[in-house]
Amino acid sequence: MSARLHAVVGPSGVGKDTLIDAAAARMPALHRVRRVITRPEAAGGEDFEGVSEAEFDRRVAAGHFVLHWAAHGLRYGIPAGVREVLEAGRPAVFNGSRAMLEPAARLFPGLRVIHVTAERAVLAERLRARGRESEAQIAARLERAALQIPDGLDVVEIDNSGPLEEAADRLVAALQPVRA
């Protein structure tokens, strides 16, 4: 039976990538999607493939992505290979946009959304400490902090304002297979 796809969403700086790393370290079977992003790989952060806009367009046209979206002036793609991973029975997780959840749930009806939140002051502090974005980019990211999750989806809420370990425990629980 096909395994479940999970989208970890929430405002920039809330700790999505950090939590996914923590869960992956504890769940060897979990497949962490390697996103394709129009951002130079040297920018650091998660393990992703950096491509040019032209290459991204080419891959969209060639059907390389099962999902793709734009945010923060960047484009993000989920490689189509994730379907084979799920069909092989391995659960998969990706760092997704709150704005693309409806199309994602149409394509993957079993999609589970993990909505990570934190207080705004905590977000601002974490983005500054991460040091990847300029002040203007941080302000733009904070503007999106209150974006809502569409109704009618399977959503697990995780508050990551406190210790990472507590939120990571909740994420690992949310990633467990559904038992019949």
Ligand SMILES: Nc1ncnc2c1ncn2[C@@H]1O[C@H](COP(=O)(O)OP(=O)(O)O)[C@@H](O)[C@H]1O
């Ligand atoms: N619970 C936590 N406590 C303290 N710092 C955290 C916590 N979770 C994440 N961070 C830090 O916050 C910053 C942003 O996390 P990151 O995973 O890059 O966020 P996102 O992927 O949501 O943008 C990173 O520097 C990370 O180490």
Ligand SMILES: O=P(O)(O)OC[C@H]1O[C@H](OP(=O)(O)OP(=O)(O)O)[C@H](O)[C@@H]1O
């Ligand atoms: O529509 P939103 O829910 O606001 O999400 C916008 C984008 O931010 C995140 O990307 P990324 O993790 O690259 O950005 P971040 O690390 O700065 O959060 C997320 O995966 C989306 O691609």
